[in-house]
Amino acid sequence: MRLVLAAVIFIFLVSCDDSRVYEENLDITNKIWIADSAKTFQFNIKDADKRYNLYFNLRNTVAYPYENIYVTYTLRDTLDNQLKKELVNFNLFDPKTGEPFGSGLGDVFDHQLPILNNYKFDHTGPYVFHLQQYMRMDSLPEIISAGLRVEQAINE
Template identity: 30%
Template sequence: MRTKIGLLFFIATLIVSCNSNSDFDEYVALPKSAWHRTNTIQFTFPVNDSINKKNLFINLRNNKDYEYSNLFLITQMNFPDGQVIVDTLEYDMADVTGKFLGQGFSDIKENKLFYKENITFPSTGDYTFKVRQAMRKNGEVQGIEELEGITHVGFRIEKTQ
């Protein structure tokens, strides 16, 4: 009995310590595991530290219904002073053999994608991060209406080590 309590305490401590370097970590579940072209995911978060460096991540969970080896995203960061930064990003989602990248033992893979590395926020206040998918099939102008296989979209801010 004592060993079980000790093991439970160790696991709980491990879980808490794994997330101790996180300043913000939030997910949005996508309806029907599909990301509609017009569905912009938004995260609003407070910044109280404009001195220490941070790493920013886009977290994605995908399942076996995701048909592509890459992913294009359009991001927008809104600053408290009104400044806006827009980026178009591409991420690999599978290796050359077609095996999904990311972590996970089941059909769901968790992808922790770098958005910005070693940045300091210029000022304190509320920031808003927006992200939408920008996938299209080769040779087509119109984007993919329903990008199937993306189950969750998240945003995470971590303190640098």
């Protein structure tokens, strides 16, 4: 019964998120993110006059072996033109205390990390976003899922 109640509350909270344009999280097989295994997301922009925030969603366990994660992202338009590409670094744990950042329950922590803030798309239509881990390890352990969230920027 508690699980059903929690699911209903979660659905209610998620459905009330008016700023969200797109959000998808992809599970990582066996909690090991392979370096050449890019996660691909396709989303639609319906209003090119507005500005948007893009976030990297990450779920990891406390057994993740590093305090940070490097990822590369590429944003492409419908003609496959590369609009943005960047290597970014995010701290997942406090470097001094080792305490995990993000919101967590038990040994699993969720992060919503800013990729692009106040971004203006040139036109409406579909866009493709590729996300790839760029750590020294080819097989990065203890990553449960990776995702993308696109939301309308509030401070237009």
